Amino acid sequence: MTQPRKRNRAATTAGLLAAARARFALLGYDATNVRDIAQDAGVDATLIFRYFGSKQRLFEEALAPIDDQDDLPPDGEPEDIPTRLLHSTMRQDSVDHPLIALLRSSSREECRERLNTQLYDTYVRNLEGLLDQPDRELRAELLTAWLLGINVARTIAHTPALSNACVDDISPFFDQVTAVLLGSGSALKPAGAEQTAGTAADGQV
Amino acid sequence: MTQPRKRNRAATTAGLLAAARARFALLGYDATNVRDIAQDAGVDATLIFRYFGSKQRLFEEALAPIDDQDDLPPDGEPEDIPTRLLHSTMRQDSVDHPLIALLRSSSREECRERLNTQLYDTYVRNLEGLLDQPDRELRAELLTAWLLGINVARTIAHTPALSNACVDDISPFFDQVTAVLLGSGSALKPAGAEQTAGTAADGQV
């Protein structure tokens, strides 16, 4: 009680970051206030400024680590990329997906930019890399938009069916839509069996 | 606008509503302040309270009219519904789509509820009505999520390809994805050939 906390800078900043992540994702930047974050972390609000300088910087750092974790690692087969993005989208039961935090804070120009960047780096670029059609950017963005929309529907709008669905419920549809959007000439094509439907669809387009 | 538009209640309220619509959609509820809205409309901020009572009420009225306009009218063929929803999603060059305003204000419980309601009434319910599979709700929500994601990508994230795309660029993909998601047994089915792929895909799922 005299030493209320371990005076452990690492633990304090980690707790602050976690609390910030949760609040920013749930409420967005504006509606989140630093005192509540500090209270959630069980520390004094001043430490936010001591350790991070400003609310803005805390926001940036709170979103950064998960960004990296979300960036697709280069290992793994290319044809797994869509599936892995779906898993990333569906993975979070917790509401603190960084994309959602950015979306909810998108009244800030910098957040909009960052949302854009992150969407590109994590989704569009990776998907586009699988394709070689002239309209591959649009195709990649269309699939990205779908994943983004699913995320929003689940974490913000809370539409009932999607909120309760798990990856397996969605996979069948996802595979087909992926086949349609990534279409022929995609790197996925040679991968084979599960793409058959996609191939069929693609053939007719 | 060039003329100070003096002593005209109708024009003043209309200007206030337009300015509010734009600011709320761009910045969300919290980040929007009444003085800026009034300044955009070229009038004194107190008129907001005179005519609307509160910022909250202004928000509601600013979003209301477009809501109605977005609700699908019951006329028209059922199989046109997805296409019409796509047009509604793509129609707005202006950023002030009410769905976006609600999304950006989603830190407020009431806005989340309203977003949910509006998503259901305008999208999910109408799409679900076309289907009879046991999983028709999930299918409808998946298509809704896509339209929502496209909207977000265009108006908030400003992804380049989607932002510059027009309905015709997207229609081919949209038709196929619709076929996949609404699948067999849908009211769309008898409409024809392009559903074949969908049916095939559906069969294999």
Place this chain on the structure above:
Amino acid sequence: MTQPRKRNRAATTAGLLAAARARFALLGYDATNVRDIAQDAGVDATLIFRYFGSKQRLFEEALAPIDDQDDLPPDGEPEDIPTRLLHSTMRQDSVDHPLIALLRSSSREECRERLNTQLYDTYVRNLEGLLDQPDRELRAELLTAWLLGINVARTIAHTPALSNACVDDISPFFDQVTAVLLGSGSALKPAGAEQTAGTAADGQV
């Protein structure tokens, strides 16, 4: 409906004054707003400024007429003065006694001055005139304070017994206290008999 009111200046000002009197007495100057007064009178708030110039002037004029009516007329026997002041104090079932309005508005220097003046002109001066002792001013003020306190207790504090009391309930006490405060050497004294009771009462205590 096309001619909503008789456009009768006299009636309008009278209605405004009456409404103002009631509101000012009930709420004091600050807590009363001109729109409510106008609404009570059934006219537009602007007329207050047209006819009275300002809220302040309306206040002054609203309190003025009753002032005069409360000033003791010079006719009548001097020994009736205390009794008449008691009746004035007890008379008002309605809450709009001007003294109360002034008291409730006494945060304004001008109202305090006016309260002082009115208390002096209506009460102290008249009572003091009945006396010739060196401490006649203090005696007069002590009786004035009592009448004032009774008024406050009835109209503001709403103490139960005093609120429900009528003049006859209080008269016996009043006569004795008057006898004590105005005391011997007062102009009342030679008047005689009813003071005896006071002395008797005093004796029995």
Place this chain on the structure above:
Amino acid sequence: MTQPRKRNRAATTAGLLAAARARFALLGYDATNVRDIAQDAGVDATLIFRYFGSKQRLFEEALAPIDDQDDLPPDGEPEDIPTRLLHSTMRQDSVDHPLIALLRSSSREECRERLNTQLYDTYVRNLEGLLDQPDRELRAELLTAWLLGINVARTIAHTPALSNACVDDISPFFDQVTAVLLGSGSALKPAGAEQTAGTAADGQV
């Protein structure tokens, strides 16, 4: 006060309470604004909200301590009660008597209630306890009204004689009036001697 009294919660809250007490008593609740209170106390206005939560709460706390101090302690002889109430009424040279603050804020329902309660608890109830006549409540209220009126005359109306009077100037009258109002059968009666003086005083006045 000369020294900025920095970083001292106790001193700051005390200063704020004192400043609030003075302003509320002088101006009433509505006419007092928090910025002025803070300026009087030499601190920033936001500290009012930090320490008290709201203007309303500050008002309550500013009036509370004096309330307690004014409540008659149960010790002491019952027959001293009237005298002690007189002293309490006359004691305050400072204008910040809580009764006056309440009176000046009486446009607020809650203040009216509290005024009523306080008047009853501090004055009426204690006086009534000395009596056993059927009309003891009225008698107690009449004496209460007088003390209240004296307070108002001194602190609000500033009538000259009462404002400059001290307890000793008023005591002779007070004893006689008390004798009249509390009358025969009062608990004061057996106390005896000092009432005789009242009678004597009456005779000699």
Place this chain on the structure above:
DNA sequence: TATGAATGAGCATTCATTCAT
């Protein structure tokens, strides 16, 4: 190092008052 007292800018809202019709 960490605590909490202090601060100033900003917000929604109200009100008396003026101006144009």
Place this chain on the structure above:
DNA sequence: GATGAATGAATGCTCATTCAT
């Protein structure tokens, strides 16, 4: 003469941030 649209000053209150200990 009378209506209601327009205005600017002020108020209670919140928040990120800094300063002193």
